[in-house]
Amino acid sequence: QVQLVQSGTEVKKPGASVKVSCKTSGYTFSNYYINWLRQAPGQGLEWMGMIDPTGGSTTYAQKFQGRVTMTRDTSTSTVYMELSSLRSEDTAVYYCARDYLIIGAAYNGFDPWGQGTLVTVSS
Amino acid sequence: DIQMTQSPSSLSASVGDRVTITCRASQTISKYLNWYQHKPGKAPKLLIHAASNLQSGVPSRFSGSGSGTDSTLTISSLQPEDFATYYCQQSYNTPYTFGQGTKLEIQ
Numbered sequence: 001q002v003q004l005v006q007s008g009t010e011v012k013k014p015g016a017s018v019k020v021s022c023k024t025s026g027y028t029f030s031n032y033y034i035n036w037l038r039q040a041p042g043q044g045l046e047w048m049g050m051i052d053p054t055g056g057s058t059t060y061a062q063k064f065q066g067r068v069t070m071t072r073d074t075s076t077s078t079v080y081m082e083l084s085s086l087r088s089e090d091t092a093v094y095y096c097a098r099d100y101l102i103i104g105a106a107y108n109g110f111d112p113w114g115q116g117t118l119v120t121v122s123s
Numbered sequence: 124d125i126q127m128t129q130s131p132s133s134l135s136a137s138v139g140d141r142v143t144i145t146c147r148a149s150q151t152i153s154k155y156l157n158w159y160q161h162k163p164g165k166a167p168k169l170l171i172h173a174a175s176n177l178q179s180g181v182p183s184r185f186s187g188s189g190s191g192t193d194s195t196l197t198i199s200s201l202q203p204e205d206f207a208t209y210y211c212q213q214s215y216n217t218p219y220t221f222g223q224g225t226k227l228e229i230q
Binding site: 112 | 124154155157159161166167168169172173176178210212214217218219220221222223224
């Protein structure tokens with residue numbers, strides 16, 4: 001079955017960077033976008049951006065432009081999200097989520113999701 | 124960016140009740156609207172995509188409707204496992220955006 005498995009909890013100091021991985025399995029890696037989202041404590045869901053696993057092209061939310069980098073390793077079907085210049089407001093659970101439908105399809109959604117990675121930014 | 128506004132923000136209801144959650148987009152999004160259920164400590168779950176298409180395995184008591192700017196999620200007869208937070212999300216264009224969530228609590 002389709003699975004997305006994320007790396008573990010991270011604790012970082014302000015100003016540092018964090019890199020979260022999302023290993024996928026159970027489907028053709030190149031056929032579906034992977035998205036990154038987050039949920040800060042007590043807040044709602046926020047979309048950060050997405051990556052096309054085929055060529056590695058990315059689309060980032062303006063809010064994260066310049067601080068986020070999404071990459072992929074086609075040999076291991078793994079996607080990475082690196083967030084730099086961390087501040088306390090970046091404390092959140094970070095999720096990767098696959099597009100529900102194949103690249104090019106209309107009316108897409110996010111399904112399935114990884115289990116989430118807690119990133120805590122604290123001095 | 125497209126703003127998504129859900130109402131109500133919270134809702135108390137009883138097992139067996141029928142509940143409706145509404146979502147309004149700041150511009151037309153056709154049927155590019157999805158609904159998610161989110162429980163504490165778990166990943167969100169896609170319930171409905173394209174406004175009214177029930178995901179495989181989702182109970183038929185869940186239904187969605189709407190297009191343009193207004194959409195609704197209806198749960199016809201609440202079950203104990205339905206108490207969670209629900210989010211709408213537009214996939215019309217990037218940045219994809221979510222409503223602020225509706226927390227459904229046991230009355």
